[in-house]
Amino acid sequence: MERELKLRVAKEDLVKLRNASMLAQSEATAGTPHLLTSTYFDTPDFSFHWCGASLRVRTVGNDKIQTLKREGSAKAGLFDRDEFEMPVNSDAPDLTLLYDQIPDDSDCGKLIRDETVAAQLKPVFVTRINRSAFVLRQPSGDELELALDEGSVEADSGSVQIAAVELELKQGNPDVLYRVALEMLETVPLRIDHRSKADVGYALLIDEHSEAVKAQPVRLNKRDSVEDAFCAIVRNCLDQVHANERGVVSGHAPSSVHQMRVGLRRLRSALDLFAKVIPASSGFDEELRWIASELGGARDWEVLAGSTLDHAGADGNADEIRPVRQACEQIAVNNRQRAAAAVESVRYTRLALQFALWMNRKGWRDEMSDEQRNAISGPVKSFAADVLRRRHKKLIKRGKGLADLDDHRRHRARIAAKKVRYATEFFASLCPKQAVRHYVDALTALQDDLGWRNDAVVADQLLKSLLKTSPEAASGAAFARGFLASRVAADHQTLKKLWKRFKLLSSPH
Known part of the structure; x- marks a missing residue:
């Protein structure tokens, strides 16, 4: 080897x-x-x-x-x-x-x-x-x-x-x-x-592009300790991040940008999930936020140029939308190059090396007392059940009256839903399969709806910015903003039904 x-x-x-x-x-x-x-x-x-x-x-x-x-x-x-x-x-x-x-x-x-x-x-x-x-x-x-x-x-x-x-x-x-x-x-x-x-x-011989890599299921054993589970979950997230780096660096793989960003979100969520028992250096969170934001700029414009404008042009308005799409696609390409430069940077190299060293040597143990080390040696099963209950409870609280919340509070509820989803997926192998399936199905449907609504909010902000940078797209941008606003308003009842369905469930544990 x-x-x-x-x-x-x-x-x-x-x-x-x-x-x-x-x-x-x-x-x-x-x-x-x-x-x-x-x-x-x-x-x-x-x-x-x-x-x-x-x-x-x-x-x-x-x-x-x-x-x-x-x-x-x-x-x-x-x-x-x-x-x-x-x-x-x-x-x-x-x-x-x-x-x-x-x-x-x-x-x-x-x-x-x-x-x-x-x-x-x-x-x-x-x-x-x-x-x-x-x-x-x-x-x-x-x-x-x-x-x-x-x-x-x-x-x-x-x-x-x-x-x-x-x-x-x-x-x-x-x-x-x-x-x-x-x-x-x-x-x-x-x-x-x-x-x-x-x-x-x-x-030099083959025109070969790297494929985007999605997250693999996390496999935990009920006899695993809290520390064992932490290591398995974090390494699973890192696998997804590192597997997509090459595609991001190539500059031509929007899907790799998306999947690396998902991997970083999962990683930050995992660190937050275990923060009370296995604290990570505050510097890691700052640097992970930085690289995620570098990828996010590309991804937001890709979504707008693709699925979001597809909806806006679905009723025969393709000619009006075309200048908007062209402007968005060019910005997305520029931002992909910026994302590639970030992943190629000395700053990212230092982050990757420091994090790998911290994981390999279990650096969190350096500042721990004997009592804290004993705590993370305990079984993960009860820890997981407690985390899932607390995350579910927090989502229920933030989602109260979900369909009628303003953009800011609905965004906070969406983030809480995402954290519940990641926690459930991380600990799924410790829970009854049928309970996990029903819960994740309902949560996925809710997240999908909240996700496209968030895309519409982000799109509105990006389309506003086009009014200054791309005057030729002004008319199409105004049309797209109005169309997306009408779609969001029409979704009110659907979101109410999805939230009502989810509230009837308990967290799987």
Whole structure:
């Protein structure tokens, strides 16, 4: 298993890192940068890539090393994946050397045993990297290799320059990777690298877009402690956040922006849910709010340009709406670029590294008393039931007379409903399935109605702003505002019925 933290750095900053004090006492595995030439192989239809694997032969001096890496997880720049490495006697790979290491019933195992695949293998791209490598041994006994890479990825279709830092865990706790990365961040600006060198190479060959990733169900056990549940829930939220970073950075994936924003909302809700027993640093909430707001600017305009204006133009007013849509779409594109820049920023890199370190080392325990540590060691079942009751009660209170509330108070009720929904989903595996299903069905219907109403309120504010920035859209914006206001007014009875249906239910626990 390979465990690497990948970070990008400006070419000119590599010299600063080579001279950094943290490397002064290290053991250099090569006194000067040495050239690593790696040729990646695949079939004409990229069978290995679509199987989630990469296959290369690397030349190091007179030696040739064959490596197959299988797709694993990549979270906050930390790549966890299976790696199979062995000497090879030629410039081309020998798939038979992998037979003993990869099961024949796996997709990758079937691929390497296919004689047709072996016959079709050809070089697809080459990486030429000048690497300076250092071994860092920590007082804790942890050991890692720090590699400073500079070079290129080259294919027939073009090339990409590379300047990067790779931290590979050789022995010990993964915490050391984050600690060293944060120390380096004080010397030079670093950014999370969402792509391996193989990813960069294939991007030169394939026009491939990252898919948006939705949240997976949280699986808890009734014997889990409060702390166990906290870790499982927060990691589930982080998985969704990190899985969508690459799509956001690409700048062309509105759905990834939405899903990363949802993941951040779920994460903040989880931290709030456990705040009384496992308090997080106040700095985390501030930074999570910041990155969520950077994504929100893009998402709000995407919604307006899409589903909201679709409703406004549904009655044959497409011509009047078209200039509004065009203006909104352009603003959405600009804001997607801003969201991409935020996720690519040093600020976000620091947040991701600090949060990962806090989670890995259970940093909340540092300031706790023995009594508090004992409390989070207790069973989560009773904690979950209490949380669900309190969240439900708060929603009932805020939603009193829901259909007749003003925008501000209805927004507060909507936020309370969202928190109830997230809490219910987090703890669903601890509750009776049928009770959860009925409750979530009613809550979802209520949330959907409150959601589009909120979209209408946000849309009204955004459409007002278009009157100043896009005069050509003024007429269509005025029409859309009036249309949306009429839809909101017409929804009064529907919202009353949905609220009445939900009030009859009790929280599942």
